[in-house]
Amino acid sequence: MAQPSADLPPAMAEIKSQSVDQVLQDMNRLPLFMTTLDETDGEGGENIQLEALRALAYEGTRAEVAENFRQQGNDCARAKQWTDAKEFYNKAIAALKAPSQTPPENDKRIVEEVDEEQEARKEKQIEEACYVNRALCNLEKKNYRSCIHDCASTLRLNPDNIKAFYRSGLACLALDKIAEATDACTRGLTLDPSNASLKTLTTKITSRKNHIDSVGKVRREREQKVASEKATLNLALRSRGILSKSTDAAPDLEDAVVKLENAMDPSSTLSFPLILLYPLQSQSDFVKAFAETESLGQHLEYIFPLPWDKEREYSVANVECYMETKVGGLIKAGKKMALSKILGSGKTEVIDGLIKVNVVPKSKAAGWIEEFKKRKSG
Known part of the structure; x- marks a missing residue:
């Protein structure tokens, strides 16, 4: 004879009464199980748990908030998730530029005294790291001009940042800005003469410069030849008294020419x-x-x-x-x-x-x- 089943706890009983789709929908509202970013909780409501997590991301000093985003950016960068990494670095930089949060007078929480100079140094170090790492993201995404701008922002904060010189040099080389790429490598090697990456990049820049110079020389010689032949042809026509003119309605004669x-x-x-x-x-x-x-x-x-x-x-x-x-x-x-x-x-x-x-x-x-x-x- 079957034993009578014990009553289920209220929460389990509620789940048992729901369909599979309803259960999955509710689970998707929990940050741990989310497969989509669901911002609401029913008709016109809010996802309280998600909002709480978001609020936590912005708690603390500017340096603490920015550092949290920077670390997440670093995790994405290590996984080569360049778009996500760049977004976290954007958030970190934005947090550093946001106004400081002053606790209300009636806040009973203990607020530690912060050394303003020490905090400013932290913010500067985090900002430098975010700019130079965002430069890497832009470099990997082939956003070369943005990479160069981020390297410039890095060097304004720290003129001795070797990574900024290296990444700027790579971006300039990709754009065939040979003079700028050479300058970046020269400055970097002045700071670190034994840097292997900068030495290798210098070799690549020299090779590319030689190739461009060679192509340019051939092009100039060809242009000079065409110009000389044109001048000789005009001289031949003039010396024979032959008149010629060009119009805007010239027919396509392909390779048939005077x-x-x-x-x-x-x-x-x-x-x-x-x-x-x-x-x-x-x-x-x-x-x-x-x-x-x-x-x-x-x-x-x-x-x-x-x-x-x-x-x-x-x-x-x-x-x-x-x-x-x-x-x-x-x-x-x-x-x-x-x-x-x-x-x-x-x-x-x-x-x-x-x-x-x-x-x-x-x-x-x-x-x-x-x-x-x-x-x-x-």
């Missing part, structure tokens, strides 16, 4: 990108490198016949070539004349590094010219 056969010899042969336009059929052909010694006829010889010219209107003998002048008119370009002579007349100009030539059948040239003039005058 160039000299020998980039550093202005007397060597010039070549130009040239486009043959067939305005009556809205067609075109592109010549990537048209030498100044060549004539239009030489290129038309291999371009004709044109695949779209069903009427066979286009042949070297049956077409005329026209180029627009710098004042907006037209000149006839001789098919047997070297390109340099056409361009050197001073009537045409090379625009955006490209020469344009209109090709029309002789039988239709007069009509096209008339139409061209009407468009220009309109």
Whole structure:
């Protein structure tokens, strides 16, 4: 025969009457079992136990409160929890900057007399430690500028802090601030000439400086070469009387450019990108490198016949070539004349590094010219 069960204690009886979800929810309200930061206790209430723990964190002198946060920050830093560690250091620094708490006159607790100078020294030491450790957090999180600022704050409190010089040097190196990184290491080694970390960092800085100098030298040489080639090309154009200009609507010609056969010899042969336009059929052909010694006829010889010219209107003998002048008119370009002579007349100009030539059948040239003039005058 089953024995009658004894009555449960009131607290156990209350739990027995609750669902599993309700029990877990209540346990989550206890700081020991918390899985989420629950600030309330029911509808519009407060979590008394949690608030009590928070209040304890801010009890004591500024140095005691700050030291508590600093120690928690150190624990997180040892676990490489850099974001949490940084937050604790923030709280410690904020606590040090907060106004001192004066106990009320009716407080019956015994208040120990505090040596103000000794307390100030403690606060300064804690603040220095928090700044230099927060610098480490920022360094690990790649917040290099913030790291440098924290190191500067550390050194304002203690100009002999080796860690601040080292971490500042690392952050400056990461930003390629070579001069600043070198200065940080030099100052640190002045204080501690045998510091292995600073010596290793100095070697890294020197290596990086050499690399940057090498890259910079190559870049400068390349820029100087480009500038010299450009000056030589301009000299070549001027000496031949060839006019040129650039606009804001330059076409993308990729690697087709005006160039000299020998980039550093202005007397060597010039070549130009040239486009043959067939305005009556809205067609075109592109010549990537048209030498100044060549004539239009030489290129038309291999371009004709044109695949779209069903009427066979286009042949070297049956077409005329026209180029627009710098004042907006037209000149006839001789098919047997070297390109340099056409361009050197001073009537045409090379625009955006490209020469344009209109090709029309002789039988239709007069009509096209008339139409061209009407468009220009309109």
